[in-house]
Amino acid sequence: MKNLMIHLRPIFRSRLYLGQAFLALSIMSTQAADQTNSADKIIGMEIAIEAAKEKDPWLVGNKHSQDAIESMSIAAGSLPDPNVSIGIANLAADSFSFGQENMTNAKIGISQMFPAGDSLAIKRQQLELKGSQFPYQREDRKAKVSVTVGQLWLNAYNAQESIAIIEKNIPLFQQLVDIAEASYSTALGKTRQQDIIRAQLELTRLDDRLTILHQRREMFQERLSEWLNGYFQDKYMENGQSEDHGNNAFMLARKLPDIKLLNPQLYVSAALTSQDILYEKMETHPAVQAIEQKIKASKAGIEFEKQQYKPKWGVNAGYGYRASDRTGRDRSDLFSVGVTFSVPLFTANRQDKKVMSAKSRTSAVKTEKWLLLRKLMASFETAKAQLIRLNERLELYNKRLLPQMSEQAEASLTAYTNDDGDFAEVMRARIAEMNAEVDALNIEVGRQKAILQLNYLFMTNSDQIIG
Template sequence: MIRAVLLSGVLAISVSSLYADESTQGNRWVLNLDAAVNAAQLNDPWLVGNQHSQDAVDALSISAGTLPDPKMSIGMANLPMDTFNFDQEGMTQFKVGISQMFPRGDSLSIRQQQLQLMGTQYPYQRENRKARIVVTVSQLWLDAYKAQESIALIDKNRDLFEQLADVAQASYSSALGRTRQQDIVRAQLELTRLDDRLTVLHQHQEMSLQRLSEWLSDSFVDQYSKNTGIGQFLLSSGFSLSRQLPDTGLLNPQLYTTTTTVDPSVLLGYFSRHPAVMTLKQKIKASRAGIELARQKYKPAWGLNAGYGYRSDTPVGNNRADLFSLGVSFDLPVFTAKRQDKQLQSAVSRTEAVKTEEWLLLRKLMASFETSRAKLQRLNERKTLYQGRLLPQMHEQADASLTAYTNDDGDFSEVVRARIAELNAEIDELIINVERQRAIIQLNYFFETSVDAVTADDHRMGDK
């Protein structure tokens, strides 16, 4: 009877724990996934540095379209060595000259265009960086969330195992039933193992939160940006993660209706607009401009020079005419085999090398997409299996073993084993749900054209 009464309390605790309020988290700030991503993007110094790099290239493109500065010369010509008198010889003159060089062909405009094309890479780089931040921060947030919720599940079940240990102790002390000393030891052992699991999970949670703080922290943000984020406030005041797992929607869900591989031509249409691919496309355009720039080197560079020579009057006072000179200079690109031909060949090879980078990236995106898609499909199957069959069966088995033990028809070790199996199944279901969100966020990255479309979480800021 003692065991029956105690076991009824165990059942009550087990049922009530299923409906316990999990929303109370004290007065600490609650950080959801979207708020973490927004803070990371706001505080990222890489984005600021990339904007400065673009500004530098844009400024350079303006200067590249400008003619080189003219050169001015001032000097004395044909000064007699015997007297150094300025008016002694008719050839003696004070000369002022100016010259202006003109680059080859359309080199100025092509170089300016090339730099402008180089500058168009940077917005795509920032878009890709923001999309990668979404993936990276989401992975870290989900790691911490998985540890947090695993801890919550174990804490919820710990009271149950403590009650089971009390039941075994009371039954053994009263010499009623078939409780043995090894049952008491087994119950205490399972509690110790739960403590160890909690320690490991706390370690994982703390490590994930510290890695997440690298992205959330706004330390030194005032050194490179006028933005002020919430990172340092969160880190100093303390925060906890939201208890709600984000429900991220899939971009282009029609691609996941079949288990067969998606047609590469279909994926090419999507991936060609990806920011990382667009960065390489702009790089290819800039490299092609470099080919045209190399072709201009077959044309001569021109120079225009003009000079004015002032001559003094003769010693007897006769006027001497001043002199004016005008000339044109140009080089002759005659020996092209070792210079211009090789420079053009080099420019063409650089362009082809960048093209291979684009195809390599597209192949990588396609392979990564199919890998993540296969992972998501199997996770969906496991989720259906766990929710529809495995978890109900685990719960039924745990109840059956407890009932059998209550009626002196079961073994205590079987009760503990069934409860441990049920707890492990609940944690496995949590892991499946977390990994699904991880896979969905990774898949959405492949179809990124605007950062705001990667996640579908409606929450924008943390709740207090």
């Protein structure tokens, strides 16, 4: 019996190694086929982000809003239209004769009003300042889209690569099951029926895990496709293909991008970063700058209301034509000119209150700025702590945990093939190694997502999000 076991052990080992070699070949051929069949529909993170920003309708609407404000600023800086009046004055009621009375005349007049003080120029400046918010708003929107689409891409990538890791290990587990069944059927070795059942159960659980991961990948790809529909449509139209081929099915790039961290000097220590340093870095953020322009526009509103303490002016001129009298003598025509102006006497309930209201609005907008800065600073500390821990975990996995898991799996398999180990331990070691690979992938993806969030906090241009 011992001689038979010695004879069978090399067979078992050769079957295992043959299965691993077949697995490697099948994976490489499958990947090559996928890349060949879907080469025109492989989406990297950078392409996905640029396509989403290019096709974002919010940016178009924001530009239209800016155009509307800028057009309004030109109109607001213009004087009101002059008024022209035409009429007949002092016509005799008994005869309606134009030449009967000396004061009867046909009159034409024109008047022009002038707003108080410099209110026209200030109103125009206020609207121009309001319009200057929109470019910063669009830059902030592009940055937020970059973070949102980047995280969706990373989530889909995480599911895709987790599937690849599990599918890479399934043939190995199948080989282990075959070996266990062969050992059990020949009554050789220490394989028990419960070992076979456990191995089959683990395969079933892997199938369920794959189903869940496929569901996650499809969910994130569908959410990602909401941002990329226009990209696919334009791409296929440029290639002269029908729209039927421009569906949302696409593959993600297999390489995880290495996103460069902005201001890496801030992450050297886990200690809290000085708020003065953070303020200096974050005050140029587009969202903060948009509110800053809003504050300037609100301050211009205060100056506009102060102009209402000054009088409004108006000038008018008129010319009256008189007909000859009854004896045929010409009568001199009439000319009139005048000035009108308002007298702001009752300012307590009008001008004073409007100035107070404008100042309160300005204070409210300043509060928005400080709330935003506080939110950005708090987000930084949270994401910074998360990134530091993820870096520590990633280093631990790469330098110690993954090599140790691999050594444990190899040692347990060697012991089992030498009839000196337990089959259940082989399964546990292989599953633990596979889970460690998936965990390491989760950590790396989580690290990239944290960098996206941190880069958003310090960017001045949306292109800086992914370097």
